[in-house]
Amino acid sequence: MGKSTHFFGQSVFGQLMGLIEEDMVNVCSAKHNGNRYIKRFKTMDHLVSMLFCVFGKCISLREVIGGMIGLAGKTKHFKLNNLPYRSTLSDANKRRNSKIFGEIYNALLKKYDHVISDSRVKSVIGKQVKIFDSTTISLFKDILKCTGRTPSDGKRKGGIKAHTITNVDEKLPRLLWFSSAATNDHMLLEKLELNTDIIYVFDKGYNDYVAFKRFCDTGTGFVTRIKDNASYVIKEENPIGDEIHSGVLKDEIIEIQVKETSQPHPLKLRKVTFYDRVNKREFEFLTNLFEMRADMVAALYKLRWQIELLFKQLKQNFPLKYFLGDNENAIEIQIYCALIVNLLVTVIKKKLKRPWAFSNIVSFCRIHLFNYINLLQFLENPEKDWTIEQNNLEQLSLFERA
Structure with a gap:
């Protein structure tokens, strides 16, 4: 029988992590002293652990750590140098500045801008069309002030509001701010870039x-x-x-x-x-x-509906209902990591000639996260191995009859 033509020397997760340069992560971390007084669990280890959480759709620290312990000895190719303990990851989510992950996201946007940018509307209108809006993510406790009535038991859930600006026809936030759900949306108007080459839709x-x-x-x-x-x-x-x-x-x-x-x-x-x-x-x-x-x-x-599709894409494909920490910093880190995964999958989607639905690529990566498959090659022609295998079986049956 023929060997798989899609076999690769790196797992799918390793190939996805290969899109992120370690030097870039270190530069972003240094801006906010992300590794100061840290001996083992550096920012890169933290990032890989949280991206594993997002890809694996983990809903607790125990799931993340349990899943990663099973990878002992197989972590070098996806840039994880130290496996975290549950308390280590919890402390890192609480103490390492979430702005570091925002810096990493923005650096990746800049790096892959030539892949993800879409200038069709700009070529017609002659200006960059930007859409802005906000979406509220409900939290499991009153961490951030939320709106609405107080329940009969007196216990209110909190909510974090993500204020987002995106270019038209791109399902990627270009700018992002967080606030409590009770914050008025008008705060975003003060942060907008104003010039003659932009049209805002809201x-x-x-x-x-x-x-x-x-x-x-x-x-x-x-x-x-x-x-x-x-x-x-x-x-x-x-x-x-x-x-x-x-x-x-x-x-x-x-x-x-x-x-x-x-x-x-x-x-x-x-x-x-x-x-x-x-x-x-x-x-x-x-x-x-x-x-x-x-x-x-x-x-x-x-x-403007494009930004609603972005919010829908994020909430349907990534674990934004369950958070690994009960503090604002941990929640922001997890949202930023969901955005980084959203960006990485978008880059993969843009590189493919074969049309794939975004959700199908996310599901494929989740199922085959640690299989050694050439991701781009497989997605371009997923039936190739099956066809070769069927042809081999047909030839074998001919010889047997002869």
């Missing part, structure tokens, strides 16, 4: 007229939905040409009052009313893109 929960004025003053584009109770004055109604999508009902120039100081002052914006035939709903969009076609404004807002 939902109406971020409506802030002072921020809109900053966008206009800096030439930064934005598209959002207007609030139902918004107060404005219609100044002009633009004609709707025959070339414009028939779903555009109105294209108006409006004036709102910005209360930046004690004396309100007017700001002109554009309101586009669009009827979505699929959802049978009418939407009103607010923007400062006065030169853009009205139907393009509606199309830009539709792209």
Whole structure:
């Protein structure tokens, strides 16, 4: 019988860890003194352990340590120098600064930007379209303040809110901030990069007229939905040409009052009313893109759904319901490690010519994490070994009959 043509000298986990340079991890760790006073369990060991937790979908420290102890003697090829004890990993999650893992994530984004970046929308519009939003992850105890009513037993769960900015058509956060679930989303508006080459798309929960004025003053584009109770004055109604999508009902120039100081002052914006035939709903969009076609404004807002798909992808494929620590630092580390795994799998997906669903690649890696299979080669042609084996069996049966 023929040997497997996909056999490789490194396990699948080793190949995935090969995408992360140890020197890069050490540089990120040094910025925050991640290895100071640490003799054995260095940042690289910590990172590998937590990535194993994410890939293996482990839900407790005992599962992580039990799984890794079984790998004794086989750890060198995936850069693990010291197997952790349960208390060692718990202490590391509590004490090693979570910002180190954020630095590692950003360094990997920079390294693989040429692989993951998608410039199709930018080539059409001429500007980088960025989407921002937040998602709340419920916690098992009141670690971070959460919103909502207090339960009858008086015990409230906490919640951590991840504020995210991503480029359109990329299911990868480009910037990320954490806060308690009770924190107002408007905090993100103060952290945005403002320049003429960017268009931000966001939902109406971020409506802030002072921020809109900053966008206009800096030439930064934005598209959002207007609030139902918004107060404005219609100044002009633009004609709707025959070339414009028939779903555009109105294209108006409006004036709102910005209360930046004690004396309100007017700001002109554009309101586009669009009827979505699929959802049978009418939407009103607010923007400062006065030169853009009205139907393009509606199309830009539709792209906002991409960030919802990112949140769905993260929550469905990675263990973000069970955390290995009961403190804010440990939770942030685990979320950052889920994002790193999300990035690594995205890089693999982008390198493949054969179309694979993201969730299928994650499942394959989890099942074959420590099998010695050439990951890219196998994913390009997974039926190859099966076909060869079947041909060999057919030839054998012919000889036996002869």
